[in-house]
Amino acid sequence: MPGRPRPRRRMFAALVACLGILSCSGGAPETAGTLERGLGAEPESLDYHKARSTQAGNVQRDLGEGLTGYTEDGDLVPRAASGWEISGDGREFTFHLRPEGRWSTGETVTAEDFVYSFRRLVDPATASFYSQSVTDIENAGEIIAGEKPVQELAVSANGEFELRIRLERPTPYFLALLTHPSMFPVHRGSIEQHGQQFARPGKLVTNGAYTLMGWELGSLIELRRNEHYWDNASTAIDRVRHHIVNEPAVELNRYRAGELHITDNVPPEAFERLREERQTELRVAPYLDVYYYGFNLTKPPFKDNPDLRRALSMAIDRQALTENVAGRGEAPAWSWVPPGVDNYGRWRFSYADLSQEERHREARRAYAEAGYDSDNPLQTEIRYNTSDTHQRIALAIQSMWRDVLGVEATLVNEEFQVLLSNMRAKEVTQVFRSSWRGDYNDANTFLQVMLSDAPSNMTGYSNKEFDSLVAQAAEQTDPEDRRRFLEEAEHLLLSDHPVIPIYFYVSKHLVSPRVRGWGDNVLDYHYSQHLSLSAE
């Protein structure tokens, strides 16, 4: 009868099926393809030692690999190093590099490469931008200041695959620090051959999942799979194209037109609509970044006036701000350190759990105690840099302060560089808008900015006890002890109110349904090597 496959045919079909299954084994995805990602600004440089923007970091994390890295969910894992030992006093790290680690030229990645790279990072002649992240390494600080030669950096190679690093003090977050691109190894041969031009397509040698294939200034950075990468088998996507789009509105248009799989940002005005229309594609996650208003504590009216500062903090309706004004799913900030930080609890303001009306009452009381009332209102200036969001928030806060306390605040809109300059000088600032992004997943990155001698401390906050607590935390080897010290430090900070944390940022991206493997994490690191594209 017709329709019944004959035995030979069936065997043939089975054979083909087997081959099909075999070729799919090894966990390969449906298609390799090209990933189109949006990049919010042109990287200043692809030389790990010369860049510091998040956009540069996004591209660099695809190109290079450090001793440690993160998974898509934000867990710290070994990468270029397969493992490590830490000495008893917490100051000596011995890293075992993977013998199968390779540069894109096929050469082996050795401990010497890391030694060279760290030395280059701290060498004053390199004029690097991020070397302060390694001041924890013994002698690094003096080398950067030009007081000691580079060779004295406490990073040494013991054989081809063993790297020894000695720190000034037990720095428990050191492993997290190593995930930062400034810690990635650079290829000595190409630097010696090409000089400052080494970070160009065709010249840049990388040890990560991708190599640099093309760089069209102002529009596109194209990456191609690094065949020699030790973990190349796990890399699904062949090519990654980072499209440089400066305006979020333009980026959104291109996403909607299907030209981008992932956006770097989402414009605030489109947010509500996108939340309705593209709920599954809109990825919002807590981010290690705090939006705050700082006080200038070196001058009146905020000098020595914690009651006033507290009053102003309480008078702000953070809920209304995050829902109506910022409007992208940000979380109101009741502490300085954002949630989701490793090994950390949640200190909050004492008034965090009150209702807004109760807070208003408390605020008025504190305001009066500070010596102000409706006949003698506070007159102050709120400075912020040019941006729609900052403006709207400033307007809202101005309005809130006026309605609740009768404060007369004027808004001063300055261009970013001007504001920065004023903030550092601490002459004209009173209340200023700023933000702080964490460099690594540890509370220290947020607390250290409030130290008396921290260069980025724009408030002039200087509390010996706070400094001491933070310093002591850095000396602890036991995580529990450390956590206690850090939490106490934050508690002190919060009651002093040198700043008003307003909200915690969220990372926001539009991610196409075709993209698989995207994980939300607080550092907003999304390595292309973890992603894949499904066929459609």
Added chain:
Amino acid sequence: MLRFALLRTLSAIPTLLLVIVLAFLMVHAAPGGPFDDERVLPPENARNIAAAYHLDESLPRQFVRYLSGLVRGDLGPSYHYRDHSVSELIGAALPLSLRLGLLSIALAMVAGIGAGVLAALKNNTATDRLVTGVAMIGISVPVFVVAPLLVLVFAVQLGWLPASWSSGDAGWRLLLPVVALALPQIAYVTRLTRAGMIEALNSDFVRTARAQGLGLLSIVRFHALKAALLPVASYLGPAIAAVLTGAVVVETIFGIPGLGQLFVRGALNRDYTLVLGIVVFCAALIVLLNLLVDLLYGFLDPRIREP
């Protein structure tokens, strides 16, 4: 003619120098520096970086250093985009801006002259009033109002054209930006052509020709047009300047990585060398274009050439 050209070119040099000095002073006068950021650099790093970029030298020394590089054709390294020199950055942005600008000017000339001639020939009829009216609107509505409206209508609502630029095969992508940029210029050129044409058509010369029975079209082509185009030629300089200005807006709205965008970002980043480089480049360009326009003018109107 040659002497004329030579003199004009030489007088350009002091202009350029003035431009460079002014721009240099203004950029350095601005508070903030190229390496400032919320993450304030520790003093040692700041010192190293300042030394590497010669920012620790006195202002006059920096200026001399810059000038000597300029003479050799070296616009210096970009302070912000540290892997690239200013020449490379300008070189990457220029072709696009050039395309955008030239297409806009071409469109403005063709459409404007055409409309202007039409209006002049049909002087005082409904067509003329329509054209003049539309032209008036064209010069009154600013580029940054027109451009988003065009995007709203043609890209978002109708979906006919792409809303923004992206790298790769350009083609249709430049249509909306070019139109947005050209519209006010079309309007100006229309008015100028129309006025010049009307005057030419009423001149004794033309009236005599018509009395002698010569066809209108040949009159237009051979006599009136040349005279009518004189004011248009003199407008070419300002037109180019206006396009340069409007390009900044258009580039922002459509996400085009051109010179205007590059400049604004350079100014905001305090990228001294980039900003200076673009200013010098554009000034040189304008001077060159003015020279060409002068030559064109001289060609069209022989009276100018006599000293």
Added chain:
Amino acid sequence: MNTAATASTFAGTFRSVGTAVKVSGGILLFVAVMALAVPLLSPHDYFSMDLEKRFLSPMLEGARLFGTDDLGRDLFVRTFSGTRVTLLVAIVASFVSLVIGVAYGAIAGYAGGKIDAVMMRLVDALYALPFMFLVILLMVAFERNFLLIFVAIGAINWLDMARIVRGQTLSLKEREFVDAARLIGVPPLAIVFRHVVPNLLGVVAVYVTLTIPQAILVESFLSFLGLGVQEPQTSLGGLVNDGVTQMERAPWLLLIPGTLLAIILLSFNFLGDGLRDALDPRRRRA
């Protein structure tokens, strides 16, 4: 003698202009009155936010004729408040460029010869500067105060005025009353400013109506780039800028200030055109 001449020029001008000009003038007057009155009379002010009432469409509620914006601020008041600022900036900036341009051009034209040549060469040179770029630099460099906006805009526009005034001066200085003044022994500067300039005013007035739109465009452009008037104070350009970001959700935020801006510019252009035609000596002949 001079005032009488000027007055009769104006009267004659007024009679010979067309309806378009009169309509434009009327519109501008209306807009100016609204710009003064609305912020004073409206129950809302231009900076109060009402987060409950965001994005209201025009005519939806009571006195909110133009609706509200993304912070619940009344657009009607803001539009006319912004118009006030725009007109103020434009008028003052034009005045600045007028003063500089007239003085410069009149002196150059009257002096003639080498001085004139040098002064005009400088004007030619300055024309070559990519002004918009330098203005941006200026705004970025000097912390954007209100005064500086006027200076920046005035600095762009005086060149045209100077050229025109010089041209007019060249023809005026051959007239008899100038000769007479010279014979009496009036010093040159006094001749320039007391005799020549008043006779220029007709032409100057016309060109001012054309420089004002230019100034408005520059101010709007600067606001668009984020370099203009500071919040919560706003100008038409600033409103358009805000409107662009909300274009898809609330098109009236762009269309209303944009249309008003276009109308103002259109009116000034018509006015200037009409006045120029009226003053055109060739027209008078016919």
